[in-house]
Amino acid sequence: MSKIMFTGGGSAGHVTVNLALIPHFIQEGWSVDYIGSEAGIEKQLIEPLQNVRYHGIATGKLRRYLDWQNVKDPFKVIKGAFQAYRIIKKQKPDVLFSKGGFVSVPVVIGARLNKVPVLIHESDLTPGLANKIAIPFAAGVCTTFPETKQHLPAGKSHYVGAVIRDQLKAGDAARGRKFAGFVSTKPVLLIMGGSLGARKINQAVRASLGKLTEKFQIIHLCGKGQVDQSLQSPQYKQFEYVNEELPDLLAMSDVIISRAGSNSIFEFLYLRKPMLLIPLTKEASRGDQILNARSFQSAGFCDVLYEENMTPETLVSSVTDLYANRDKYIDNMQKNDRKDALSQLIDLIKNTAK
Structure with a gap:
């Protein structure tokens, strides 16, 4: 054997x-x-x-x-x-x-x-x-x-x-909405900072939650120990991390806010999901996520918001623009060879x- x-x-x-x-x-x-x-x-x-x-x-x-x-x-x-x-x-x-x-x-x-x-x-x-x-x-x-x-x-x-897990290709939007308790008539924003979470993204999202939930239903994968139990809303669902449900949550999402780790962004590209990338800063990393984000931005697959420029206001503005221009990003991603x-x-x- x-x-x-x-x-x-x-x-x-x-x-x-x-x-x-x-x-x-x-x-x-x-x-x-x-x-x-x-x-x-x-x-x-x-x-x-x-x-x-x-x-x-x-x-x-x-x-x-x-x-x-x-x-x-x-x-x-x-x-x-x-x-x-x-x-x-x-x-x-x-x-x-x-x-x-x-x-x-x-x-x-x-x-x-x-x-x-x-x-x-x-x-x-x-x-x-x-x-x-x-x-x-x-x-x-x-x-x-x-x-x-x-x-x-x-x-x-x-x-x-990019290696794409088979189970991601089998995601079902209806199952995702049932899991989250979401309706099909309002767009879904998925926010993820990687398996370890992203505290600064979490803070900016929660500070702008009122504005964001006017436009979106939100799934927030916020990292271990970073769920805020004081925030309860049918439009905003928090999880430390998901595994089996992730393909369904991705399938139902219209746009994504994420760090710029390579595995995740190539999965979003494969699934044709418009993304706003917020790469780790050079002070917090070796700068690899900045290079990843710039490569995707130059190909027209994403928009980038650098953490140094991130405020509740710029976050709302950037993701609103991303959603408004989503068809442009999807067209660019469809030209990419799978x-x-x-x-x-x-x-x-x-x-x-x-």
């Missing part, structure tokens, strides 16, 4: 591609293992899956800024690498597929020490820090943006495009396997 091991975590964006791939390998009879952190979101998303063995390891965050945790975290990474090495030695996978995130670094090192070939996936336009560390140990790197090739070693880059990245990625993994 062929064996595959997956890794990736820290946010839902570092798990979604794995979630798209895993059912296909199970269906083809592969043995599937997953190495993630001991308590991260990847554990919540992967552990419920049947026929997948989840292994939790120690992991430390790789920070680009000064923090006293930087003293302790390298020891966690070393511990995680030893744990991953032992797990991989025991399970003997034919290939490791890494989606990135901090947990992936010790796993990639453990695979290299066991002489297991590694294939990495990079969603953003430029590689993140974890993938930069891991790339020298990998046989190849699969990219979502064609421009990413110029940031990678010669001969390692494979442009596959590349079958999933099949191409599956073939690359099989070719990389020992």
Whole structure:
């Protein structure tokens, strides 16, 4: 029996591609293992899956800024690498597929020490820090943006495009409205700041809620611990995070406000959903979301509101303009080729396997 091991975590964006791939390998009879952190979101998303063995390891965050945790975290990474090495030695996978995130670094090192070939996936336009560390140990790197090739070693880059989960394609707007208790006669605005939430977006949305609900019914995915129980309205539904219901909520949405993480915005593009992107600032990130947003804006797929310019007033104005011009964005998105990245990625993994 062929064996595959997956890794990736820290946010839902570092798990979604794995979630798209895993059912296909199970269906083809592969043995599937997953190495993630001991308590991260990847554990919540992967552990419920049947026929997948989840292994939790120690992991430390790789920070680009000064923090006293930087003293302790390298020891966690070393511990995680030893744990991953032992797990991989025991399970003997034919290939490791890494989606990135901090947990992936010790796993990639453990695979290299066991002489297991590694294939990495990079969603953003430029590689993140974890993938930069891991790339020298990998046989190849699969990219979502064609421009990413110029940031990678010669001969390692494979442009596959965006991987879209099969379940997202099966979303049903009527089911979404039933779940939310919404009517079909008023447009729906979906707001999401990623699986970890976006506090500043949440604050701006809630400060302008009266204006927004005049025009829209709102689904607000606000992140863990960020639901405001004092705000109760049939026009405004809050959730920390949704999983099974997300395809239906996307199907019923007319426009979307979101951060500019690559996995999410390519899913919106596939579903032809006009989007207002509010990328993380350079102070809060490495600037990858700004590059993602600019790429989509230049293609005519979205409008961009930079966080430095975001107020309750500019938020309302921007999303109102987005909705008014929604047909223009949809037309531009319909011209984009829906590349079958999933099949191409599956073939690359099989070719990389020992």
